[in-house]
Every structure is written in C-alpha cells, then in structure tokens.
Amino acid sequence: MSLRDRASELVDGVRSVTAGERTKRLVERVRRVRDGESWFDKRGLDTIRRRPVDxxxxxxxxxxxxxxxxxxxxxxxxxxxxxxxxxxxxxxxxxxxxxxxxxxxxxxxxxxxxxxxxxxxxxxxxxxxxxxxxxxxxxxxxxxxxxxxxxxxxxxxxxxxxxxxxxxxxxxxxxxxxxxxxxxxxxxxxxxxxxxxxxxxxxxxxxxxxxEALGRDSAPRVEVDADACVSCGRCGTVCRQEIRPGQYAEGEVTDHGDVFSPGGLEGSTREVDGVVDHADCLQCAACVEECPTDALSLDEE
Known part of the structure; x- marks a missing residue:
C-alpha cells in the first residue's frame, strides 16, 4: 500500500474521533502528508527535510x-x-x-x-x-x-x-x-x-x-508553534537541561517544583500556551536548530 493510501486511511480514522482542537490539527498534518505538502521528504517518513542552519x-x-x-x-x-x-x-x-x-x-x-x-x-x-x-x-x-x-x-x-x-x-x-x-x-x-x-x-x-514572581523577568523564551510541531521529540534529545520544549506547544506540563511552585517541591501540572517558560532553560537554541519543522524560535533581543 502506498504512502498516500495509508495517509488517506489514517485521515478517515482520525476524523471519526472527537478530541478537540488537537485532533483537528492532527487531521490537518496527515492531510498534508497525503497531499505532499508536509515537511516529510517524498522518499518516505524517515527522511526529514531539514531547514537550512547557519x-x-x-x-x-x-x-x-x-x-x-x-x-x-x-x-x-x-x-x-x-x-x-x-x-x-x-x-x-x-x-x-x-x-x-x-x-x-x-x-x-x-x-x-x-x-x-x-x-x-x-x-x-x-x-x-x-x-x-x-x-x-x-x-x-x-x-x-x-x-x-x-x-x-x-x-x-x-x-x-x-x-x-x-x-x-x-x-x-x-x-x-x-x-x-x-x-x-x-x-x-x-x-x-x-x-x-x-x-x-x-x-x-x-x-x-x-x-518572575516580582514581574521583573526579561529572559528570552523559546516559543513553540503548535500548528508546526509534529511531536517528534527531537528537541528534547538535544536539550542540555533535559527539557522537552515540544510539550509546551499546548495542553499541560508538569515541571519539577520549587518553593515558588503552586505544588511546592512536588511540582504541579499547569496549562501552557506555546512558551517554554522553564526556569532552567539555558537559551542555547540547540532545540531550535534541531527542530525539523521550524516550529521553535528564540528571540534573543
């Protein structure tokens, strides 16, 4: 079965599931694969087209x-x-x-x-x-x-x-x-x-x-484009602090806590909106360079 046929079947299957906005985005990503508009190379799913790196x-x-x-x-x-x-x-x-x-x-x-x-x-x-x-x-x-x-x-x-x-x-x-x-x-x-x-x-x-608590934080943040992120996890494999930036695209994350966290030392689950606001981010941009879909960005100004 060709890649196009498999993608078509997957689209039909996903459309039968109602799981909110995340499901809609997944359907759109699969449609891009089927129509040849995706970041995947035409040779197959394992040949990712990388954006140019400086x-x-x-x-x-x-x-x-x-x-x-x-x-x-x-x-x-x-x-x-x-x-x-x-x-x-x-x-x-x-x-x-x-x-x-x-x-x-x-x-x-x-x-x-x-x-x-x-x-x-x-x-x-x-x-x-x-x-x-x-x-x-x-x-x-x-x-x-x-x-x-x-x-x-x-x-x-x-x-x-x-x-x-x-x-x-x-x-x-x-x-x-x-x-x-x-x-x-x-x-x-x-x-x-x-x-x-x-x-x-x-x-x-x-x-x-x-x-942060005093509202005087001006550190640059890595931002995640939820529409472009395909949850491949590659950003997390290169992070020197073992943060998983892709998880900040949408939904909820659970960080290790500290005295400033609502959940104390045990941490707490909180909603995120596409900004990697982890206090241990080194702002090294390794995740930005590794992202195959250009879903991550870091404004260092």
Whole structure:
C-alpha cells in the first residue's frame, strides 16, 4: 500500500474521533502528508527535510566554547600556583550567575560560564549522551548539593582564618572537586549533567524565579508553534537541561517544583500556551536548530 493510501486511511480514522482542537490539527498534518505538502521528504517518513542552519553561527559558538574551556583550564592552573585566584574566580562566577539570573535567567550558564565551555567544547567528545535519573533533577537534590558545597566552603574558610592559612585554599578545593565531579558526570551521562545541580546555577535559578514572581523577568523564551510541531521529540534529545520544549506547544506540563511552585517541591501540572517558560532553560537554541519543522524560535533581543 502506498504512502498516500495509508495517509488517506489514517485521515478517515482520525476524523471519526472527537478530541478537540488537537485532533483537528492532527487531521490537518496527515492531510498534508497525503497531499505532499508536509515537511516529510517524498522518499518516505524517515527522511526529514531539514531547514537550512547557519553553519557560521554554530562554528562561532563552538569557537567561543573552546576559548572558554581553555580559559577555565588556565584558571585552574593559575589557582594551583596562587590559590587566591580560585577565590576570585569562584566568587566572581557565582556573582555573575546571580546578577545575570535576575534579568536573563540562566543565560550566563551557557554563554559566559568558563566551565560550561570546557564541558561543551571538550568533555562532549567523550560523553555517553545519557539522560540523568529523575531524582537527580529534583529540587531537594539541588538544594542538598548547594548547601553541602557552601557549608564545606564556609567551614574551610573558618578553619583557614583561625589557623592563619590561605583563604584561597578552600576555594581551590571546591573548584577542583566540583570540576572532577562535573567531568565524571559529563562522561557518565551527558556533558552538561553537572549544570543541573551546580550550586551557582541553583542560585541563578532561584533569583530568576524571584524576578518572575516580582514581574521583573526579561529572559528570552523559546516559543513553540503548535500548528508546526509534529511531536517528534527531537528537541528534547538535544536539550542540555533535559527539557522537552515540544510539550509546551499546548495542553499541560508538569515541571519539577520549587518553593515558588503552586505544588511546592512536588511540582504541579499547569496549562501552557506555546512558551517554554522553564526556569532552567539555558537559551542555547540547540532545540531550535534541531527542530525539523521550524516550529521553535528564540528571540534573543
């Protein structure tokens, strides 16, 4: 049976089901396949016609990531010789993440963080590309990691102060240990797994949520065209934060909660209207580049 015949049968079957506006859109998509107007290539459903991608933009981004990665390695090397450099680096990066988070969400984490450049530019080459467990992204896990990191740092600084030692050593220890953990997670799962529990990222997330609650959030959002989205799920496979942008096309989503969520830490199900308003979105546009139907867009202005 030809593709046209199969599509015609599917149209007839779908038309017999009443499931609201979503069913109507599904019927329209199948009709496009039947009439040759779809984004599917005429050779079959498995040959998706991809829209042109700005290769120069991608290459510039990769060069920037490699530069950040080299800069981070240089920071580590300098910190081993002069531990106070680690203190300046840790405090500076955390302050930048929080400051940018107040107005741009987690923009810093993808575009300016030196460690993210190392993870994307180099660790990516050795990563297994696996999703992390659900508990890994739970707010309690993130809070536990942040409290442990800051608690140990505070204890180390207090001990160094009392003993007259270098205040840079606790920062160096924190920077070195967290980098080893980040690389290990990047190889075992995907290169940015650490970013899901990074203490600085957690602070940025919290500040962003406060800005949202106060109505002062101006972070760019990925938008989903529900008519163009075919629910292929490819956007979710490339998201560094394991968000599934396609699910925001219409209907309802359930996010991991936080203290600002109506459902508390357990999260809650809410209606969405085509805007990916997830507070952990890195605004990297990887999902936009991967979308085969041009259903996603990101206004970075």
């Amino acid at each position: 290769d120069d933009s991608i290459e510039r981004r990769r060069r920037w990531q490699r530069f950040l990665g080299v800069a981070f390695v240089g920071l580590l090397a300098a910190a081993f010789w002069y531990p106070l450099v680690a203190g300046v680096g840790v405090v500076g990066c955390a302050a930048a993440a929080v400051g940018v988070g107040a107005v741009r969400g987690r923009f810093y984490c993808n575009h300016l963080c030196p460690r993210s450049g190392m993870l994307d530019g180099y660790v990516r080459l050795f990563s297994r590309g696996r999703r992390t467990p659900d508990w890994f992204k739970h707010p309690l896990t993130r809070a536990a990691v942040a409290l442990t990191a800051f608690g140990l740092l505070g204890t180390g600084l207090h001990a160094a102060w009392r003993q007259g030692g270098s205040l840079g050593v606790p920062f160096l220890t924190m920077l070195g240990v967290s980098t080893l953990v980040a690389v290990g997670l990047g190889v075992a799962y995907h290169q940015r797994a650490w970013c899901q529990i990074c203490p600085a990222g957690t602070l940025s997330h919290a500040v962003h949520r406060v800005a």
